Amino acid sequence: MTKILVIEDEESVRENIVELLDAEGFEALAAKNGRMGLLVAHEERPDLILCDIRMPELDGYGVLTGLRSEPTTTSIPFIFLSAKAAKTDLSLGLELGAHAYITKPFTLVELLDTIEQVLLDAASPAAPIESR
Structure with a gap:
């Protein structure tokens, strides 16, 4: 089962995304801020990360920089x-x-299509995907 980590500070948005991913057959993990997201990423080694940019403690850019600095x-x-x-x-x-950038609000189809494409591309790196 594909494991996806959702790092989002807005609880309702985070819970909605997790529910949608669970309903689609993914194993969804969640973190309420960037600092916690980095910890979960190191412990759980997800197959993909979905991350907000504006968050307390550590923004999305900091999360991505932290992830890319660790082997x-x-x-x-x-x-x-x-x-x-x-x-x-x-x-x-x-x-x-980042492999892709989706602007809010987004549709379920847009989210799932982008996830599918990024996971497919992960095996053979290609140009980043821009959504919307």
Whole structure:
């Protein structure tokens, strides 16, 4: 079963995403901020991470930088989920090593399609995927 870590500080958003992923047959893990997300990522080694950008304690950019600096987590596929929709935000996220960037609000189909594509691409790295 594919294990996906959701790092999101808004409880209702985090719970909704986890429920959707569980219903689709994924094993969904959750963390309420970036600091906790890094801990869960190191302990659980998820197959994919979905992460918000604006969070307390450690933002999404810091999470991604932390993951990419550790040999055990550097290759985990990473998707940003954010309301920050400016081109500069997208560019920074992809430059830091995100595989995709989905802007909120998003649809279930958009989320699942992006997850599927990133997981497929993880075996043979290709250009980052931009959603929306």
